[in-house]
Amino acid sequence: MSGQKTSFLLSAATFLLLEVAALVLLHSSSTVQNIWINRASHRTKAFLWGGGEALRNQFRLDDLNQELQAENARLQERLRAYELRDAAQEEQEYVAPGVNPAVYHYIPATVVKMSRNQVHNYIILNKGSEDGIRPQSGIISDRGVVGIVEAVSQHYSYGLTLMNPEMSVGARLGSTEQVGPLYWDGVSTHRALMRNLSAHYVLYPGDTVRTSGFSVFFPPDIPIGVTGNSRLVDGTTREVEVFLFQDFSTLRYVTVVENLAREEITALEATVEDAL
């Protein structure tokens, strides 16, 4: 009888110990990505599953080529527009020397691994600290916002995608200029929800949603998607569904964007918070 009791107590203690250990692991891995075990996990995942992702993309080469061609055309169009604008500006004024409007630094990267079927989805890119990528940089594609870099190793970057409850993007509605957070809807790979919008505005489906530029991660005016139906939440705010331009199931090439003024902005915010 005493032996049975000891055995039960020992099992219960082991159970509690293992559950606490799992919870500690879970907590540390979801809040601090840059711990050694997570870095090792990211490297291993990139090594193990990178081949599979490359193989998957091999079967999509035609689609990818078409996407690249379309992106190329869009970029050329924009470049031409900038050239015309620069030429017009030069005629009118001299630009003051030393003024550098380039606040963002862009680094192209390829997706090595990306989860799409979980609640907390992540992305691993083939560029790391050696390539100039730093944590807390934004990840975008030509079709919108992808995620945020959370941790960086020498050759790889680990980020949370928009398909993650821990991530939201500051977005702006085209017609009304309303700003609100955009969250993933938790189910689809191409649908999100924009929340906390004023209830008195009438929202029409088909309106373009862009980044607000209020966060330190993403430049303003990156197209994210178009609105669908909206609904009133608790009678006070409005929530609208957004069909993303970026379909996460077909993502391969991305651009990491670093806000060069981020540290200055966050330091300023910290100073103000301390003063209050």
Add this chain to the structure above:
Amino acid sequence: MKLSTVKFILLFVVQLLVWNYSNFLQYVFIVFLPVMLLCLPIERGSISLMLLAFVLGVAADFLVNGQLGLTALALVPVAALRRTVIQLVFGNEILARGEELSFHRQRYTKFATATLMLTSVFLLVYLWVDGAGMYSLGFLALKYVISLLVSTAVSVPVAYLLLEESTGKWN
């Protein structure tokens, strides 16, 4: 290395592949790790089973899943409850005699019931912790039910594969 060990390792790899490549739906989470624990030898003690569950869970999270510790958190209770479930479904005699589980003697329905019970424990912890704050209760319940049914359907053939040898003995 014993054939059953090789099968166990191979099925664990298959589970990892399923998790990595089943990108089709957010409504379904396919898991057969609970039935793999159920099919381990009866004489294995609860403590060693819980330790094995923890290691398997951490390994799965390390190699595939995003959140380290989540699978371990859900799999350890499965290991802890395995003996109770065997007692409830297969009876006390099998534990007293130290017999191996076998499809020939215990039948599919009993395996399906035991699998359903253990998988339900795993999914309850896993989906609740993973989806907390993200999904409504209705969505989580729907995902739970669909995942439970699909996982149980997948788990029964997995159990058959793992217990082929002991089943063969009774034939």
